[in-house]
Amino acid sequence: MSQSTFTTQSSAYALRQSIRRNAHIGSTSGLAEGFVQGNVVILPVEFANEFLTYCQLNPVSCPLIAVSEAGQHTMPTLGHDIDMRFDLPEYLMYENGSLIGSYQDIESFWRLDLVTFVLGCSFSFEHALTAEGLMPRNIEQGCNVSMFTTTLPTTTSGRFHGYTVVTMRPYTKANAKRAIQITKRFPKAHGAPIHIGDPSIIGIADLSQPDFGDPVLLKEDEVPVFWACGVTPQLAIKNAKPPICFTHAPGKMLVTDLLDSDLANL
Incomplete structure (x- = not known):
């Protein structure tokens, strides 16, 4: 379907x-x-x-x-x-x-x-982004969101530990600021981004090679915007x-x- x-x-x-x-x-x-x-x-x-x-x-x-x-x-x-x-x-x-x-x-x-x-x-805040004219690129392209494993550690609980996985959606710098304002209203959907800009700072080498999901287009005037991702528990598991x-x-x-x-x- x-x-x-x-x-x-x-x-x-x-x-x-x-x-x-x-x-x-x-x-x-x-x-x-x-x-x-x-x-x-x-x-x-x-x-x-x-x-x-x-x-x-x-x-x-x-x-x-x-x-x-x-x-x-x-x-x-x-x-x-x-x-x-x-x-x-x-x-x-x-x-x-x-x-x-x-x-x-x-x-x-x-x-x-x-x-x-x-x-x-x-995905629960993507509708809010779209309603404000900030449709995520993965929806535009009709594909899955890009997901990457970072070098940001999570806090350990007993046997559960690992690194943070993030989703990436590209925006211009001005729209990235708007995306922060919109998504911070949704703490139960990961809230505001945890990183914007240079992916190498959080251990991501190549945005065209996501660890999960599909690659999406990053235009010349855009920066990558990263949100925490619910695939993180899979690494801890x-x-x-x-x-x-x-x-x-x-x-x-x-x-x-x-x-x-x-x-x-x-």
Whole structure:
């Protein structure tokens, strides 16, 4: 199903149903505009408290929106009929910190000791940027956002540690200032940028080679603007080595029924 199908619809539920049928398996950037999207981490209860603390210690990279009870696959506080076994376009599965595969659903792997964490995503402020005439380049190009691993360390919690992952959206210097003003209103969607300008300062060598997502065009009069990214926990998971863990594939989020304005500091 094309991206434009859901750009013109207001129903996050309709998009989730399409994802559940495997009719949409791509990025959710720019889709179900105005609705909150979330990064997802699902791991055994024995790791849940350490990961919860990791999120609390790193609130910019890991802004917590919801946590389930052990074994609960619904998320009633986030939307109607959400089922965490089916409602992501693509799941990544880790065993002992190693990525072993990707799946369209995880029904056959579901266990009663699994806890789901949903974290804020920068896709949730893209609608606000677009409404102010600052449409992100990845939406213009119809592709996934560029994501990069930096040399900025996160704060350790038990077995969870690693480096910060960022998303990049290019803007002119004047528009970058406006983007700061807009996105700082959304702390639960990573808030304001954490770096603007020279990518080498945060350990990024080549903007044309993102670690995750797709490359986007950087024009001569533009500077790269970097926001913290919810892929950050995936690096920490590799280090913590839980026996089993599931996450969203980068750029392929849980679309909730919450409105972006629900997360905004107005």
